[in-house]
Amino acid sequence: MKHRMPPTFGLSRDSLAFLNNNWGKTMSGTFTKAMARNIFYGGTVFFFLLFLALTFDTMRVLPKTDNRGELTPGAIAGKHIWETRNCLGCHSLLGEGAYFAPELGNVYERRGPLFIKAWMQAMPTNAPGRRQMPQFHLTDQELDDLVEFFRYTSGINTQNWPPNIEG
């Protein structure tokens, strides 16, 4: 097969010729479209099943690592407060979320319950130019639930992440 050499977009003509020839061979002749299709469906199904198997095993092992024993009614209520105030829109929790404000997966250990409650009540600082956290007007009960949620979260076995207490 012979074709005209077009512009090379900065690649050397030799390297292009190499790609063209070799891929040309692979992508024509013996390797047919039907083979490519079969490998796609076979490969996808195989690896999806493997993923399901791993998921299944994870579900079996999780009770040992996910601290579900501490998932008290308070912690459950706390998670609901966490979600409905969109805390994750500024903070991360176990490293996921936003990166604008500190990690809170280990805040229970870093600060303790009293500090957390006082902090929430003192917001916003209104310090000029500083990042501001809203005042959520939570009741004392709601604050306790939130703290309970942090306590539960801090007990999850995260394979020693984060590297230190600062999160």
Next chain:
Amino acid sequence: MKYQSQAVAMPYFIAAIGLFVGQIIFGLIIGLQYVIGDFLFPEIPFNVARMVHTNLLIVWLLMGFMGAAYYLVPEEAETELHSPKLAIALFWIFLTAGALTILGYLFIDYNTLASMTGNDILATMGREFLEQPLITKIGIVIVALAFLYNISMTTLKGRKTVINIVLLLGLWGLAIFFLFAFYNPANLVLDKFYWWWVVHLWVEGVWELIMAALLAFVLIKVTGVDREVIEKWLYVIITLALVTGIIGTGHHYFWIGTPAYWQWWGSIFSALEPIPFFAMTVFAFNMVNRRKREHPNKVAVLWALGTGVMAFLGAGVWGFLHTLAPVNYFTHGSQITAAHGHMAFYGAYVMVVLCIISYAMPIMRGRAANDQRAQVLEMWSFWIMTIAMVFITLFLTAAGILQVWLQRVADTPMSFMMAQDQLTLFYWMRFWAGVAFFIGLITYVWSFFVKGESKPLIT
């Protein structure tokens, strides 16, 4: 345009671009809040603006995917769309629901919004990217199903090309995995585990099928290369994507309470995820170099090549950078993550949508390609946005390395907020790169209004 009904793509593309502009405006707002912490506080707190930024991104990409499908599926199937009326109705429903949701974020307190919209019946809100109220989520599912019905029926009655099949697989997968957005157990570990079935299995799974199909379609059109060759490539690419990407989900299961063996599965399989992105780049360049025709739409070719390269850089290189468990232990949830998220989303999905818009829009406006002047302007916007995104990524990466060092590696680690104070310079530079990005985007929009002689339609 070969089929009249392909024209329903037009409003989708226009709305997508409009929402893109909104996304970037809110990007600039949160970029500024990173350095001027009390900017717009308490009117628009960071978490609200961020939610608008990321949700607009998702909504406009979905708009773009749907528009692309309405354009592409009839042409590939060689038949009119099953129901153009349904497509137009769905457009208005989706746009209205999207707009109302964004207005809800901005003008109603999130907690109030949650209780107004049924979050107490089924709590799904307050999780990253899935912040939408329950009724919006249900609306998305209904629109998605009706949309899938429409394009599936079109495919069924017409020619079943590989491009159509792969695109449909991707879109069905998108809808199916979205269903996990409705699963929100109180157990945080389970919540996070299945949250990734939406987020990861989208961007590193089924969306790659959509991307590859769109790219293949545009490449066939602009290069005239034999369909047989392109389709074989398509299968190879999507095989690589799913074989690596499905188990690659494990790179999110290192530190969230899941068993330690995921550090092996996740590291190994996700380390291979750059391969399909690399293959897409080679594919795009290869096809363009073997082109059998000189298509007058040069800028569409530029987007096609650009998306290959930038997706490889953003997803492949920047993904690999932090995907091995021993590295991710330090970089997890830092500015490195944000750097990667930006370039990957831009390089893969923003650019591929802009690519199909660039190819299809002139045709829907009755010409094979835009006037030279409009194309040159669009090329300028390509370069400004792309280079700006490279700089956003580089500045965030620099900030991330410093952050990780100060806060997680140094002998006496700094607190989060103290470390942030040290990064101000990089955040300022990110902000200015963002302004440049915005200028590129305005240039892009402007290019649609440049009038001139139009090239005749060739078919």
